[in-house]
Amino acid sequence: MGKEALPIVNKNGNIIEIKDGLIRQREHIILRDVNLEIKPGEFVYLIGRVGSGKSSLLKTFYGDLPFNDGYGFAVGYELSNLKSRDLPFLRRRMGIVFQDFQLLTDRNVYDNLLFILKATGWKNQKEMDHQIRDVLSKVDLVHKGYKMPHQLSGGEQQRVGIARALLNQPELILADEPTGNLDPDTSDELLELLHAISKDGKTVVMATHNYGLIKRFPGRTIRCQNTRLSESVTEEIDFDQLVE
Numbered sequence: 001m002g003k004e005a006l007p008i009v010n011k012n013g014n015i016i017e018i019k020d021g022l023i024r025q026r027e028h029i030i031l032r033d034v035n036l037e038i039k040p041g042e043f044v045y046l047i048g049r050v051g052s053g054k055s056s057l058l059k060t061f062y063g064d065l066p067f068n069d070g071y072g073f074a075v076g077y078e079l080s081n082l083k084s085r086d087l088p089f090l091r092r093r094m095g096i097v098f099q100d101f102q103l104l105t106d107r108n109v110y111d112n113l114l115f116i117l118k119a120t121g122w123k124n125q126k127e128m129d130h131q132i133r134d135v136l137s138k139v140d141l142v143h144k145g146y147k148m149p150h151q152l153s154g155g156e157q158q159r160v161g162i163a164r165a166l167l168n169q170p171e172l173i174l175a176d177e178p179t180g181n182l183d184p185d186t187s188d189e190l191l192e193l194l195h196a197i198s199k200d201g202k203t204v205v206m207a208t209h210n211y212g213l214i215k216r217f218p219g220r221t222i223r224c225q226n227t228r229l230s231e232s233v234t235e236e237i238d239f240d241q242l243v244e
């Protein structure tokens with residue numbers, strides 16, 4: 001009880017909020033004057049050139065980067081008060097998708113997912129089996145559970161990455177350049193999947209360099225530039241001016 005019962009939004013109704021935040025990597029200031037509010041169910045892109053702070057911002061949300069200056073909140077937790085014992089609970093409320101998939105190469109898809117369930121406290125074999133089938137069907141891979149990661153295409157591996165992110169029925173999906181290793185058609189399929197997940201009521205925050213994708217799948221866009229965040233709707237972005 002207790003920790004698990006924390007509401008996922010704060011008193012302002014935000015699933016993520018940063019107020020007057022400062023984000024550092026060691027002594028370097030990466031982002032300053034960070035003010036950001038994200039409501040449940042939103043789909044938000046994070047853009048900006050290499051090294052501008054997109055990953056640092058995502059890491060702040062999942063407690064991988066200490067946050068000590070300003071107010072920060074994600075899925076029920078105040079980021080400045082995070083204790084190491086809070087981290088498993090915080091991360092169970094979010095699914096994280098990485099550019100390089102990060103699947104365990106020594107076991108098949110099913111066992112990759114089983115590993116995560118066991119590591120996050122699931123015990124009942126039948127429930128675990130049901131949950132694995134459920135997430136695999138969401139990403140249309142229900143018949144590929146027996147495959148080893150190297151037997152799958154990049155797009156399929158990333159769909160397993162998304163299935164893994166969905167295992168604990170998180171309210172928030174954080175995706176760090178999830179199409180970075182995929183070809184354009186596969187990237188579009190992945191975006192369709194992430195948007196379907198968002199339409200299902202989940203919040204999605206996705207860092208990307210792929211402006212073509214944002215043009216095809218418009219959405220709220222936050223840009224990291226010169227240590228600050230700025231915000232635009234897709235229609236207002238002059239993509240040709242963005243040299244990243």
Ligand SMILES: Nc1ncnc2c1ncn2[C@@H]1O[C@H](COP(=O)(O)OP(=O)(O)OP(=O)(O)O)[C@@H](O)[C@H]1O
Binds near residue numbers: 026030049052224
């Ligand atoms: N572990 C670390 N220790 C110190 N500095 C770091 C660390 N990780 C990142 N940085 C620095 O923080 C800055 C922001 O990096 P970050 O990875 O957040 O940028 P990014 O916008 O996500 O870039 P990319 O598009 O390459 O993923 C960079 O200058 C980077 O060198």
